[in-house]
Every structure is written in C-alpha cells, then in structure tokens.
Amino acid sequence: MRIMKKLLSIILTVIIAAAIFAGCGAETAGPNEIGIGINYELSGEVASYGQASVSGIELAIEEINAAGGINGKLIKPFKYDNKSDKSQATTLTKKLMTQHKVSIVLGPATSGAFKATIPEATKNKVVVASGSTTAEGVTSDENGVKEFAFRICFSDLYQGTAMANYALKNMSATKAVIIMDNSSDYGKGLAENFKKTFEAGGGTIVATEAFVGGDTDFNAILTKIKGQEFDVIFIPGYYNEAGLIIKQARELGINSAILGADGFGAPELVELAGKSALNNVFFSSHFSVLDKNPAVSDFIANYNAKYGKDPDQFAALGYDLVYFVADAIKRAGSTDPVAIKDALAATKDFPGITGTFSIDENHDPVKDVIVVGFKDGEHATSERVEQ
Numbered sequence: 001m002r003i004m005k006k007l008l009s010i011i012l013t014v015i016i017a018a019a020i021f022a023g024c025g026a027e028t029a030g031p032n033e034i035g036i037g038i039n040y041e042l043s044g045e046v047a048s049y050g051q052a053s054v055s056g057i058e059l060a061i062e063e064i065n066a067a068g069g070i071n072g073k074l075i076k077p078f079k080y081d082n083k084s085d086k087s088q089a090t091t092l093t094k095k096l097m098t099q100h101k102v103s104i105v106l107g108p109a110t111s112g113a114f115k116a117t118i119p120e121a122t123k124n125k126v127v128v129a130s131g132s133t134t135a136e137g138v139t140s141d142e143n144g145v146k147e148f149a150f151r152i153c154f155s156d157l158y159q160g161t162a163m164a165n166y167a168l169k170n171m172s173a174t175k176a177v178i179i180m181d182n183s184s185d186y187g188k189g190l191a192e193n194f195k196k197t198f199e200a201g202g203g204t205i206v207a208t209e210a211f212v213g214g215d216t217d218f219n220a221i222l223t224k225i226k227g228q229e230f231d232v233i234f235i236p237g238y239y240n241e242a243g244l245i246i247k248q249a250r251e252l253g254i255n256s257a258i259l260g261a262d263g264f265g266a267p268e269l270v271e272l273a274g275k276s277a278l279n280n281v282f283f284s285s286h287f288s289v290l291d292k293n294p295a296v297s298d299f300i301a302n303y304n305a306k307y308g309k310d311p312d313q314f315a316a317l318g319y320d321l322v323y324f325v326a327d328a329i330k331r332a333g334s335t336d337p338v339a340i341k342d343a344l345a346a347t348k349d350f351p352g353i354t355g356t357f358s359i360d361e362n363h364d365p366v367k368d369v370i371v372v373g374f375k376d377g378e379h380a381t382s383e384r385v386e387q
Helices: 002-023 047-066 086-098 111-124 156-170 185-200 219-226 239-251 267-273 294-307 313-332 337-345
Strands: 033-040 074-081 104-106 127-130 149-151 175-181 204-211 232-235 257-260 281-285 350-352 355-359 369-375 378-385
Touching: 033 047, 033 086, 033 313, 047 074, 047 294, 047 313, 074 086, 086 104, 086 111, 104 313, 111 127, 111 149, 127 313, 127 337, 156 185, 156 232, 156 257, 156 281, 156 369, 156 378, 175 185, 175 219, 185 204, 204 219, 219 239, 232 239, 239 257, 239 267, 294 313, 313 337, 313 350
Parallel strands: 033 074, 033 104, 104 127, 127 149, 175 204, 175 232, 232 257, 257 281
Antiparallel strands: 281 369, 350 355, 369 378
16 A cells, blocks of 8 residues: 555656646647747847847738738747847757747847857758848858858848949949958958959959058048049948048048948948038948838838837848748748748749849849938938849
C-alpha cells in the first residue's frame, strides 16, 4: 500500500509538472492564422530604425487582416525587442522559429544584426527578411546566395551607381570631386561605384579627397579643391561629417551641387549644415513623402491617421516588407517556410510604395533609387533614377 501511494504520488507529480511545462510553452499560430515573427531594435542605440520599421509593419498587418487576411488566414504577429544587440537578435530568431513555429521572421533592421540571424534561418529552413539591411554581403557573398535571407532595400554600392547616373543624366555633369569617408566600408564602396560609373559614362573625377569618421574640420580639403573646376561634389559618408562638410564648403564660397547617399537622410544633417547651406544638395533615398504616386499618398494618409506623423524611409520599408511577404504567401498557397522562400525568390514586378521591384538571383531587389533634393533645408524635390 505504501509503495502504491508513493507510486501514485510520483505519477501525480509528473502530471502536474507536465501540465505546468505545457502551460509555459510558447504560443503558436492557430489553424486559421499565419505566424510571422517580428525581431527588431525597439530599444538600444539604433532603436529609431527598429521602431519606425515596426510602425510600418504593424500598419500593414492591420490593413491585411482587416481585408480578410491571406488566403483566408489572418496574420498572427509575434513581436520581440532585440535591444539593438546581435546576440539577442540571434536568440530571438531561434525562439521564433523553434518555439513559436513562425512561417517567416521579419528583421532585424540593421545589417550586422540581420547577418547574425542568417545561420539560424539556414539551420531551421525558415526565411529571415529585412527592409533596411543595405550592407554588402548580406544576402550573398563569395560562397554564394544565402538561401533563406532576403531584403527589399537597395545596397550601399547600388547607391553609388545611382548617384553617378543622376549626375551624368539629370545634371549633365562632366567633372566631379569625391570627398569620401575612408574609415568605413560604406564610404569606400559608394566612392568606388560612383567613380566607376561616372567615368564609364564619360565623366572625369578631377580630385578624390579622404577623411576619417569623427573629423570635424574639413577646411584644408575644401580649400584644396576650391580652385579646381568641377560640376558636383560627391560625399559618400554619414550625416555627422557630411553636414559639417556642406556647412564649411558653403562658408568658403563653394556653391556647386553636392550629392550624397542615404546617410544624408537624417534630421541631424540640417542641424549640422544649417538650412541656408542646404540648397543644391541631393541624396539617394528609399522613400519620399513628396512622391505623388496615389498608393504612396494613401500610405502617408493612413500612417498619419494611425501615428499622427509622416512616415520615414524605415516605416515605408517595413510596410512594403509585410506586403512583399504576404504576396509570396498568397502565391505559394501555403504557410510552409520552404514554399514561401521559393515564392519570395520568384517575385517579379512587386508594386511597393518604395518602388516596383523584382528579386534577383542574389535575393536583392532590382528597383529605382529616389533622389531627394533640398531647398533651404527642406525636402523640396523627389525623382526616381532607373538602374
């Protein structure tokens, strides 16, 4: 009898423990739902990127679900904050794939964190997709294409080509100066592709000057080029230094056109350069609120209604990312991650608000670049540049 009681006690303990464990298990999507993971930088040093991306993502999910979902199934999001930490981003990707059993993971926003999650995607055969990871080597490298990684933004080097074409075709420029950030792959890659494309188009690079990230005094460089003849200055770098270069160039009487990349796309550029210096300044961007496309206008209005402000390029890319994924799931006719991966790779002429694009063999988008122009520190013009 004592043995029987002890045995029953052990069995009861095991049953209770199992029930507790089951109760603590991660939630998964139901039979009429599609589980999508959201793994973004919602706090930490690059939280502004993640927060804006997720605001666009959540608006798109809300719209899709209100319209009946995808193939009759509603999107069930599982959202996590990776705290702008690469290792946390990897841990969360694994959790979303193995515990929540999602069909796809969106994010992170930044290239380093996104790249850190790709091994988990490959291991679990579940796609990771980002709207804003622009670095080279994200979706493919010397070892080939990364089968389960996709992005919908153009790359850093792509921008160098676009801005060279803009200088040649839209501005009829024939001579250019490059003032580049020699301390970052971003700056060096942009400069290399601008030079290659500009020269191939018949232009001449009359001078190339370099600075290091963190520099604040550019008068020596600017004085050196001031006496030379050129149509445009290309500054492949971030707003921190670019703002000061623009300010100091204008103070020295250099009024030629100045071109940059998406690193110019921050309000701090205006603070550093000053509004009066930001005329005849243009930069490549993923999105512009000046775009008159009716779909873009609707997106801006809906975003404003939900959040009380205009969307930025990260919000627009997050919004497009969800619709890009939804389109692939619809075409796949399945929530199976491998089927979704194949449909994403086969995407052609997807009509995003950041531009219509197709996915190439490297899982990158083939899309136009938007060139935004300043007038007195405000975004005043927006043009699409074909590649």
